[in-house]
Amino acid sequence: MAEARPHRRADRPATLAIDRLRIEIAMQRGVARVVDDVTLEVWPGEVVGVIGESGSGKTMTALSVLGLMPRPARIAAGDIHLQGQVITRLPDAERRKLRGDRVAFIPQDALRALNPVLRVDRQVGEPLNIHRGTPWEKAKQRAVELLGAVHLPHPAERAREYPHQFSGGMQQRAMIAMGLALEPELLIADEPTTALDVTVQAQVLKLLREIRDTHGTAILFITHDLGVIAELCDWVYVMYAGAVLEQGPVERLFGQPAHPYTQMLLRATPTVRTVQAELLSIPGQIPQPFDLPAGCRFADRCPQRFDRCAREPPHIQVESEHTARCWLLEGEPVRLPHESGIDAMRPSTRSG
C-alpha cells in the first residue's frame, strides 16, 4: 500500500508550510487572485517542485515566502510558516533578516542577478557580512571556499574576477554559492536552469541534489519543465491559474496523473526538451486572474468537462497523499473519499 511522505517526521515542523495562501492584486478591472488557496509543504531534506505555465502563480508564491511580492500584491488570507513559525505578518525588518540567512533564493538569470561592477568574491561573501557582520577579508576567504564547494574550477583565482567573465553555468554556481553562504534551511530556486544549455543544466541539478544530500537543505524548485522535476524532485505541486490542481510524490504523479491538466502536460511531453513548445498544443489559454471561472479553473480547456465542473472541486485523494482537484476522481470506485485526501495534507505537527 502507499507509504506516507518520506521526509515528513512527527518530531519536527516542516521547513516551509504554506497554508491556504491567497494573494490578491487590486486592479482597475477588479481584484485579481494570483494565488488562490495554495497549500504547500517542504520538509527538511526534500526537493519539492512547483510546475506551472507562466501566470500560474508559482513565482508569486515563492516571492511571498521571501516577503518580496511586487507592491500592489498583498496576502489576503492564509499563512506561511517557516520551521513552525508564522512569518506572514512579521515586520519588514524581521523578514529581511530571514532572507539570505534562513531562506536563500536562486534566480533564473544569474548574470543579471550579479552586480556587474563588483568582484564575485565580494558578492558571494555579502550575506556573511550582512547577517553575521563578518569582516570583508574573512567573508571573501569564505567565498572562495563556497565557490570551491559548488565545484567552480580554480576558485581562488576566479573569485577575483567580475561576473561577466564567468560562463552561464559558473554564474549560476556563484549564485548558488551565495545562497549557501549561511547554510539556509530553505533554498528557493526560481527556474535556475532555464537560461542554461542542457549539459550545464544537468550539472546544476546534480549540484542542487548534492547540496540537499550533504546539508539536508530543503529545496523549493520552481519550473515549467517536467523533465527537470522528474530528474530532481521528491514531491511535486502542479499549479494552474493560481491554484494547486494536483500534488503528490513525483513517481506516482508521473505514473498515474489524475488531473486532466497534468495528463495533458505529460502527454504533450514526448521528450524532456520539448515541454515548452508542446505545451502550446493544449487548446485555449490560462484564464486571467481577475476573471476566473466560477467552477474548475481548467474547465474551459478540459476535454473531459462535465456538468459538475461548474462547481470548484476540492482536493480528492488519488492514492495515499497524492491528491488532485477534479470531480472525475470521485466516480472512480477504487479511489478513497476526498475528505481524507485533504486531511492527509495537514500534518499533525503543524502549530499555529
Add this chain to the structure above:
Amino acid sequence: MSAALTPATASVRHHGVNWRRWRLLAIGGTLVGIVIVCALFAEVIAPYSPYDLDVAVMLQGPSAMHWLGTDEIGRDVLSRAILAARISVQVALVAVGVGLVGGTIIGIVAAYFGGWIDLALMRLMELLFSFPAILLAVILLASLGTSILNAMLAIGIIFIPGFSRLARVATNDVLRQHYVDAARTVGMGDGRILLREILPNVVTPLLVEAAVAFAYAVLLESALSFLGLGAQPPEPSWGNMLNTGRGFMAQAPWLGIVPGMAMFLCVLGFNLLGDGLRDAFDPHLRE
C-alpha cells in the same frame, strides 16, 4: 588622468592605439594637464612674483623680459595668468565636488524611494534650474557675502540640479536591473543597496558630466570674478584680470587677450576631456 585611462581601456578590444578614438582624450588631457601643472607649481613656473609691482615697466607690451607684457601697475601678466589657474582649478574642484556629491545623493534618493520624496526633491531641483546660473550665483553671493569660498559654494549649488537629474535617470535604469532585486533576496537593506548596488553603477555618467561641469565652473568663476564677486584683488583670477584689461583695451590689448586665451584653452581642455571620457565609456562607440 587621461594617460592612466588610455592604455588600460584600450587593451580591452584594440591591439594598438586607435588614434581617432583617443585624440579627444589626448588633446583635452594635455590642455588640462598644463592648467593643473600651472595651478600646482605656479611659484616655480612663474618667471616673476605675480604680486610685485614695478612702476618702471607698467603697461609694457610683450618683450623678452616680460613675455606677455605687464599690467597697469607693472606686474608680470604671464606670472599672474599662471597663478590665476590655481584659483580657477580650486574653485572648479570644490564647486564640482559640491554639485557632484549633492546632486548624486539627491538624485539617487529621489529615484530609489520614489513617491512624494521624488516629487518634492525634483520640484526643488526644477526651482533651482529655473534661475539663470549667473543670477542664482549673484543672489547666493549677495546673501552669503562676497568671498572666494562662497563663490565656490554658489557655483556648486548651481550644479546640483544637473547632477541630480542625471543621477536620478541612471538610478532608475539600475533599479530595473535584476541585481537590485537579487540584492533584496539576500537580505540587503536600503542603505547597502544604495551604496553597493546602485552607486557604483551610476558613477560613470556622473564623472563624465563632472569633467564638462569643470569647464563651466571655470567660466562661472571668471564671470563672478569679473563682476567682483569672486577672487578679490590683488589675488589674480582670469576674471578680474579680464575686467582690468577692459579698461586698457586700446593701449594694452594683451591685458584682456591673455586671460581670455587662458580661459579659452582651459575650457576647451575640459570639454574635450569630457567628450573623450564619454566616448571611452560609451559602449555604443566601442567598436
